[in-house]
Amino acid sequence: MTKLTRRSFSALTLAAGAAAAFPARAADPLKVGFIYVGPVGDFGWSYQHDQGRLAIEQELGDRVKTSFVESVPEGADADRVITQLARSGHKLIFTTSFGYMEPTNKVAKNFPDVMFEHATGYMRADNVATYAARFYEGRYVAGILAGRLSKTNKIGYIGSIPIPEVIRGINAFTHSARKINPAIEVTPIWVNEWYNPGKEADAAKALIDQGADIILQHTDSPAPVQTAEERGVLCVGQASNMERFGPTAHMTAIVDHWAPYYVARTKAVLDGTWTSGDVWGGFDSGMVEMSPFNKNLPEAVVAEAKAAQQAIHDGKLHPFSGPIKNQAGEIAIADGATAPDGELLGMNWYVEGVNGKVPG
Known part of the structure:
Protein backbone atom coordinates (compact mmCIF):
# COMPACT_ATOMS: atom_id res chain seq x y z
CA MET A 1 0.00 0.00 0.00
CA THR A 2 1.15 3.52 -0.77
CA LYS A 3 -0.18 6.61 0.95
CA LEU A 4 0.17 9.36 -1.61
CA THR A 5 0.66 12.97 -0.63
CA ARG A 6 0.14 15.89 -2.94
CA ARG A 7 3.88 16.62 -2.91
CA SER A 8 4.62 13.15 -4.21
CA PHE A 9 2.51 13.58 -7.34
CA SER A 10 5.07 15.42 -9.45
CA ALA A 11 7.55 12.60 -8.93
CA LEU A 12 4.86 10.01 -9.63
CA THR A 13 3.91 11.72 -12.86
CA LEU A 14 7.52 11.81 -14.07
CA ALA A 15 7.96 8.16 -13.15
CA ALA A 16 4.79 7.25 -15.02
CA GLY A 17 6.09 9.01 -18.13
CA ALA A 18 9.39 7.17 -17.98
CA ALA A 19 7.67 3.81 -17.46
CA ALA A 20 5.37 4.35 -20.43
CA ALA A 21 8.21 3.44 -22.80
CA PHE A 22 8.31 -0.10 -21.45
CA PRO A 23 5.46 -2.62 -21.75
CA ALA A 24 3.94 -3.85 -18.49
CA ARG A 25 4.82 -7.39 -17.49
CA ALA A 26 2.01 -9.88 -16.93
CA ALA A 27 3.11 -10.24 -13.33
CA ASP A 28 2.91 -6.51 -12.59
CA PRO A 29 0.34 -5.84 -9.86
CA LEU A 30 -2.82 -3.93 -10.66
CA LYS A 31 -2.54 -0.43 -9.21
CA VAL A 32 -5.75 0.57 -7.45
CA GLY A 33 -6.19 4.16 -6.25
CA PHE A 34 -8.61 5.76 -3.82
CA ILE A 35 -9.35 9.38 -3.02
CA TYR A 36 -11.06 10.36 0.21
CA VAL A 37 -12.85 13.56 1.15
CA GLY A 38 -11.70 13.26 4.76
CA PRO A 39 -8.81 11.72 6.66
CA VAL A 40 -8.70 7.94 6.95
CA GLY A 41 -8.71 8.50 10.69
CA ASP A 42 -12.15 10.13 10.72
CA PHE A 43 -13.61 6.86 12.08
CA GLY A 44 -16.56 7.45 9.78
CA TRP A 45 -17.01 7.67 6.02
CA SER A 46 -13.41 7.76 4.79
CA TYR A 47 -12.27 5.30 7.46
CA GLN A 48 -14.85 2.80 6.31
CA HIS A 49 -13.88 3.16 2.64
CA ASP A 50 -10.28 2.58 3.64
CA GLN A 51 -11.29 -0.62 5.39
CA GLY A 52 -12.54 -1.72 1.98
CA ARG A 53 -9.18 -0.83 0.43
CA LEU A 54 -7.41 -2.91 3.05
CA ALA A 55 -9.75 -5.80 2.27
CA ILE A 56 -8.57 -5.67 -1.35
CA GLU A 57 -4.97 -6.05 -0.19
CA GLN A 58 -5.81 -8.86 2.18
CA GLU A 59 -7.87 -10.77 -0.38
CA LEU A 60 -5.72 -10.28 -3.48
CA GLY A 61 -2.22 -9.98 -2.05
CA ASP A 62 0.58 -9.31 -4.51
CA ARG A 63 -1.82 -9.19 -7.44
CA VAL A 64 -2.61 -5.61 -6.45
CA LYS A 65 -0.93 -2.48 -5.15
CA THR A 66 -3.23 0.08 -3.57
CA SER A 67 -2.75 3.78 -2.92
CA PHE A 68 -4.86 6.49 -1.37
CA VAL A 69 -4.98 10.26 -1.11
CA GLU A 70 -6.92 11.61 1.84
CA SER A 71 -8.59 14.96 2.63
CA VAL A 72 -9.08 15.93 -1.02
CA PRO A 73 -11.56 18.83 -1.37
CA GLU A 74 -14.43 18.41 -3.79
CA GLY A 75 -13.88 20.49 -6.91
CA ALA A 76 -10.80 21.49 -8.89
CA ASP A 77 -8.37 19.84 -6.48
CA ALA A 78 -10.14 16.52 -7.02
CA ASP A 79 -9.71 16.91 -10.79
CA ARG A 80 -5.95 17.27 -10.34
CA VAL A 81 -5.61 14.35 -7.93
CA ILE A 82 -7.66 11.97 -10.07
CA THR A 83 -5.62 12.94 -13.13
CA GLN A 84 -2.35 12.29 -11.36
CA LEU A 85 -3.53 8.90 -10.11
CA ALA A 86 -4.40 7.94 -13.68
CA ARG A 87 -1.10 9.23 -15.03
CA SER A 88 0.85 7.29 -12.42
CA GLY A 89 -0.37 3.93 -13.66
CA HIS A 90 -3.48 3.29 -11.61
CA LYS A 91 -5.87 1.26 -13.74
CA LEU A 92 -8.75 1.23 -11.25
CA ILE A 93 -9.64 4.39 -9.32
CA PHE A 94 -12.35 4.73 -6.66
CA THR A 95 -13.53 8.30 -6.01
CA THR A 96 -15.50 8.19 -2.81
CA SER A 97 -17.53 11.37 -2.40
CA PHE A 98 -20.50 12.87 -4.23
CA GLY A 99 -18.64 16.05 -5.17
CA TYR A 100 -16.07 14.03 -7.11
CA MET A 101 -18.67 13.11 -9.72
CA GLU A 102 -17.96 15.71 -12.39
CA PRO A 103 -14.15 15.61 -11.95
CA THR A 104 -14.23 11.81 -12.24
CA ASN A 105 -16.17 11.86 -15.48
CA LYS A 106 -14.04 14.68 -16.87
CA VAL A 107 -10.80 12.83 -16.21
CA ALA A 108 -12.22 9.51 -17.43
CA LYS A 109 -12.64 10.95 -20.94
CA ASN A 110 -8.88 11.45 -21.12
CA PHE A 111 -8.01 7.96 -19.83
CA PRO A 112 -10.28 5.45 -21.63
CA ASP A 113 -8.08 2.52 -20.55
CA VAL A 114 -8.56 3.32 -16.85
CA MET A 115 -11.62 2.08 -14.95
CA PHE A 116 -13.25 4.56 -12.58
CA GLU A 117 -15.75 3.89 -9.79
CA HIS A 118 -17.61 6.83 -8.27
CA ALA A 119 -19.44 6.56 -4.95
CA THR A 120 -22.96 8.01 -4.61
CA GLY A 121 -23.08 9.70 -8.01
CA TYR A 122 -25.29 9.21 -11.07
CA MET A 123 -23.05 10.11 -14.04
CA ARG A 124 -21.64 7.08 -15.85
CA ALA A 125 -19.59 6.32 -18.97
CA ASP A 126 -18.09 3.24 -20.58
CA ASN A 127 -15.21 3.42 -18.11
CA VAL A 128 -17.09 5.01 -15.18
CA ALA A 129 -19.34 2.99 -12.87
CA THR A 130 -21.33 4.24 -9.90
CA TYR A 131 -22.18 2.66 -6.58
CA ALA A 132 -23.92 3.67 -3.37
CA ALA A 133 -25.59 2.20 -0.33
CA ARG A 134 -29.18 2.58 0.82
CA ASP A 256 -21.29 1.16 5.37
CA HIS A 257 -19.75 -2.17 4.38
CA TRP A 258 -17.81 -1.56 1.16
CA ALA A 259 -15.28 -4.40 1.29
CA PRO A 260 -17.16 -7.08 -0.73
CA TYR A 261 -17.94 -4.60 -3.50
CA TYR A 262 -14.37 -3.33 -3.69
CA VAL A 263 -12.92 -6.81 -3.80
CA ALA A 264 -15.40 -7.96 -6.45
CA ARG A 265 -14.80 -4.95 -8.69
CA THR A 266 -11.04 -5.29 -8.41
CA LYS A 267 -11.27 -8.97 -9.31
CA ALA A 268 -13.35 -8.01 -12.34
CA VAL A 269 -10.57 -5.74 -13.58
CA LEU A 270 -7.99 -8.45 -13.01
CA ASP A 271 -10.15 -10.99 -14.83
CA GLY A 272 -11.02 -8.66 -17.69
CA THR A 273 -14.75 -8.79 -16.91
CA TRP A 274 -15.23 -5.24 -15.57
CA THR A 275 -18.10 -3.29 -17.12
CA SER A 276 -19.72 -0.01 -16.22
CA GLY A 277 -22.95 -0.11 -14.26
CA ASP A 278 -24.73 1.12 -11.16
CA VAL A 279 -25.14 -0.60 -7.79
CA TRP A 280 -27.35 0.65 -4.95
CA GLY A 281 -27.23 -1.90 -2.17
CA GLY A 282 -28.97 -2.07 1.17
CA PHE A 283 -29.46 -4.56 3.98
CA ASP A 284 -30.13 -7.34 1.48
CA SER A 285 -26.73 -6.94 -0.19
CA GLY A 286 -24.78 -6.41 3.03
Missing part, protein backbone atom coordinates in the same frame (compact mmCIF):
# COMPACT_ATOMS: atom_id res chain seq x y z
CA PHE A 135 -28.25 4.33 4.06
CA TYR A 136 -31.86 5.39 4.48
CA GLU A 137 -32.75 1.81 5.42
CA GLY A 138 -30.56 2.13 8.50
CA ARG A 139 -32.03 5.56 9.28
CA TYR A 140 -35.47 3.99 9.33
CA VAL A 141 -34.34 1.42 11.89
CA ALA A 142 -32.78 4.18 14.00
CA GLY A 143 -36.11 6.01 13.88
CA ILE A 144 -37.74 3.16 15.75
CA LEU A 145 -35.26 3.57 18.59
CA ALA A 146 -35.89 7.31 18.70
CA GLY A 147 -39.66 6.95 18.56
CA ARG A 148 -39.59 4.63 21.56
CA LEU A 149 -36.89 6.29 23.66
CA SER A 150 -37.10 10.06 23.25
CA LYS A 151 -38.52 11.76 26.33
CA THR A 152 -38.49 15.33 25.05
CA ASN A 153 -39.88 14.44 21.60
CA LYS A 154 -37.06 16.54 20.15
CA ILE A 155 -34.41 14.98 17.94
CA GLY A 156 -31.33 16.76 16.60
CA TYR A 157 -29.93 15.86 13.21
CA ILE A 158 -26.52 17.12 12.06
CA GLY A 159 -26.49 17.35 8.28
CA SER A 160 -23.45 17.69 6.06
CA ILE A 161 -24.33 18.80 2.51
CA PRO A 162 -28.03 19.16 1.55
CA ILE A 163 -28.03 16.64 -1.29
CA PRO A 164 -30.80 14.05 -1.80
CA GLU A 165 -28.79 11.33 -0.05
CA VAL A 166 -28.77 13.30 3.20
CA ILE A 167 -32.33 14.62 2.90
CA ARG A 168 -33.52 11.08 2.20
CA GLY A 169 -31.96 9.91 5.46
CA ILE A 170 -33.57 12.68 7.49
CA ASN A 171 -36.95 11.80 6.00
CA ALA A 172 -36.64 8.04 6.51
CA PHE A 173 -35.65 8.57 10.13
CA THR A 174 -38.40 11.11 10.85
CA HIS A 175 -41.14 9.09 9.16
CA SER A 176 -40.15 6.01 11.13
CA ALA A 177 -39.98 7.79 14.48
CA ARG A 178 -43.32 9.54 13.99
CA LYS A 179 -45.09 6.31 13.07
CA ILE A 180 -44.43 5.35 16.68
CA ASN A 181 -44.66 8.78 18.31
CA PRO A 182 -46.40 11.48 16.20
CA ALA A 183 -45.19 14.15 18.62
CA ILE A 184 -41.57 13.69 17.52
CA GLU A 185 -39.96 16.71 15.87
CA VAL A 186 -36.61 16.57 14.07
CA THR A 187 -34.44 19.66 13.75
CA PRO A 188 -31.52 19.57 11.32
CA ILE A 189 -28.46 21.79 11.60
CA TRP A 190 -26.39 21.93 8.42
CA VAL A 191 -22.63 22.28 8.80
CA ASN A 192 -22.08 22.26 5.01
CA GLU A 193 -19.03 20.02 5.31
CA TRP A 194 -18.59 16.28 5.43
CA TYR A 195 -15.88 16.37 8.08
CA ASN A 196 -15.35 19.16 10.58
CA PRO A 197 -15.20 17.90 14.17
CA GLY A 198 -15.45 21.41 15.63
CA LYS A 199 -18.57 22.35 13.69
CA GLU A 200 -20.12 18.94 14.31
CA ALA A 201 -19.58 19.22 18.06
CA ASP A 202 -20.96 22.76 18.12
CA ALA A 203 -24.05 21.65 16.20
CA ALA A 204 -24.63 18.79 18.64
CA LYS A 205 -24.31 21.14 21.61
CA ALA A 206 -26.75 23.62 20.07
CA LEU A 207 -29.31 20.91 19.40
CA ILE A 208 -29.00 19.51 22.92
CA ASP A 209 -29.39 23.02 24.34
CA GLN A 210 -32.64 23.26 22.36
CA GLY A 211 -33.95 20.16 24.13
CA ALA A 212 -32.89 17.32 21.86
CA ASP A 213 -32.30 14.12 23.79
CA ILE A 214 -31.21 12.07 20.77
CA ILE A 215 -28.61 13.12 18.19
CA LEU A 216 -28.34 11.77 14.65
CA GLN A 217 -25.60 12.70 12.20
CA HIS A 218 -24.76 12.46 8.53
CA THR A 219 -21.27 13.80 9.07
CA ASP A 220 -18.07 11.87 9.35
CA SER A 221 -16.36 12.49 12.67
CA PRO A 222 -17.22 10.97 16.05
CA ALA A 223 -17.50 14.45 17.60
CA PRO A 224 -21.33 14.32 17.87
CA VAL A 225 -21.10 10.94 19.61
CA GLN A 226 -18.51 12.30 22.03
CA THR A 227 -20.70 15.33 22.71
CA ALA A 228 -23.74 13.15 23.33
CA GLU A 229 -21.74 11.07 25.78
CA GLU A 230 -20.56 14.19 27.63
CA ARG A 231 -24.05 15.68 27.78
CA GLY A 232 -25.89 12.51 28.75
CA VAL A 233 -28.11 12.07 25.68
CA LEU A 234 -28.48 9.24 23.19
CA CYS A 235 -27.05 9.14 19.67
CA VAL A 236 -26.58 7.09 16.50
CA GLY A 237 -23.19 6.77 14.83
CA GLN A 238 -22.37 7.31 11.17
CA ALA A 239 -20.72 4.99 8.63
CA SER A 240 -18.81 2.85 11.14
CA ASN A 241 -19.31 1.58 14.67
CA MET A 242 -18.56 4.61 16.87
CA GLU A 243 -19.40 2.92 20.17
CA ARG A 244 -15.87 3.47 21.53
CA PHE A 245 -16.51 7.23 21.51
CA GLY A 246 -19.73 7.03 23.49
CA PRO A 247 -20.17 3.72 25.30
CA THR A 248 -23.32 4.90 27.07
CA ALA A 249 -24.78 7.27 24.47
CA HIS A 250 -24.21 5.23 21.30
CA MET A 251 -27.37 3.22 20.57
CA THR A 252 -26.12 1.80 17.25
CA ALA A 253 -24.63 3.04 13.98
CA ILE A 254 -25.52 2.76 10.31
CA VAL A 255 -22.45 0.97 9.00
CA MET A 287 -23.70 -2.92 1.97
CA VAL A 288 -25.64 -1.50 4.92
CA GLU A 289 -25.48 -2.97 8.40
CA MET A 290 -26.45 -1.91 11.90
CA SER A 291 -23.67 -2.04 14.45
CA PRO A 292 -24.41 -3.95 17.68
CA PHE A 293 -27.21 -2.35 19.65
CA ASN A 294 -26.21 -0.91 23.00
CA LYS A 295 -26.69 -3.53 25.71
CA ASN A 296 -28.41 -0.94 27.91
CA LEU A 297 -31.31 -0.45 25.49
CA PRO A 298 -34.65 -2.06 26.40
CA GLU A 299 -34.85 -5.54 24.95
CA ALA A 300 -38.31 -4.97 23.49
CA VAL A 301 -37.15 -1.86 21.62
CA VAL A 302 -34.10 -3.64 20.21
CA ALA A 303 -36.30 -6.55 19.14
CA GLU A 304 -38.63 -4.15 17.32
CA ALA A 305 -35.70 -2.49 15.55
CA LYS A 306 -34.22 -5.83 14.53
CA ALA A 307 -37.58 -7.01 13.23
CA ALA A 308 -37.83 -3.91 11.02
CA GLN A 309 -34.29 -4.46 9.78
CA GLN A 310 -35.14 -8.04 8.84
CA ALA A 311 -38.37 -6.97 7.14
CA ILE A 312 -36.48 -4.43 5.02
CA HIS A 313 -33.87 -7.07 4.23
CA ASP A 314 -36.59 -9.48 3.10
CA GLY A 315 -38.40 -6.89 0.99
CA LYS A 316 -41.49 -6.94 3.21
CA LEU A 317 -41.03 -3.34 4.42
CA HIS A 318 -39.94 -0.26 2.50
CA PRO A 319 -39.02 2.90 4.47
CA PHE A 320 -40.84 5.06 1.91
CA SER A 321 -44.15 3.26 1.68
CA GLY A 322 -47.14 5.56 2.08
CA PRO A 323 -49.03 7.26 3.38
CA ILE A 324 -46.31 9.87 3.89
CA LYS A 325 -47.05 13.58 4.24
CA ASN A 326 -44.79 16.51 3.46
CA GLN A 327 -44.26 19.49 5.75
CA ALA A 328 -47.45 21.14 4.52
CA GLY A 329 -49.46 18.12 5.62
CA GLU A 330 -50.13 17.08 2.03
CA ILE A 331 -49.91 13.47 0.92
CA ALA A 332 -46.57 13.11 -0.86
CA ILE A 333 -46.58 9.31 -1.11
CA ALA A 334 -50.03 7.75 -1.25
CA ASP A 335 -51.31 4.99 0.99
CA GLY A 336 -50.24 1.69 -0.50
CA ALA A 337 -47.68 3.30 -2.79
CA THR A 338 -43.90 3.11 -2.54
CA ALA A 339 -41.62 5.88 -3.76
CA PRO A 340 -39.66 4.64 -6.81
CA ASP A 341 -35.89 4.85 -6.83
CA GLY A 342 -35.95 7.79 -9.22
CA GLU A 343 -37.98 9.85 -6.76
CA LEU A 344 -35.74 8.85 -3.88
CA LEU A 345 -32.60 9.75 -5.81
CA GLY A 346 -33.88 13.27 -6.41
CA MET A 347 -35.57 13.85 -3.04
CA ASN A 348 -35.50 17.56 -2.15
CA TRP A 349 -38.39 17.94 0.30
CA TYR A 350 -38.97 17.21 3.99
CA VAL A 351 -41.58 14.92 5.47
CA GLU A 352 -43.97 16.11 8.13
CA GLY A 353 -42.21 16.54 11.45
CA VAL A 354 -38.95 18.07 10.18
CA ASN A 355 -38.35 21.67 11.24
CA GLY A 356 -36.95 24.27 8.85
CA LYS A 357 -36.65 24.38 5.08
CA VAL A 358 -34.44 22.39 2.75
CA PRO A 359 -31.49 24.68 2.03
CA GLY A 360 -31.62 26.17 -1.45
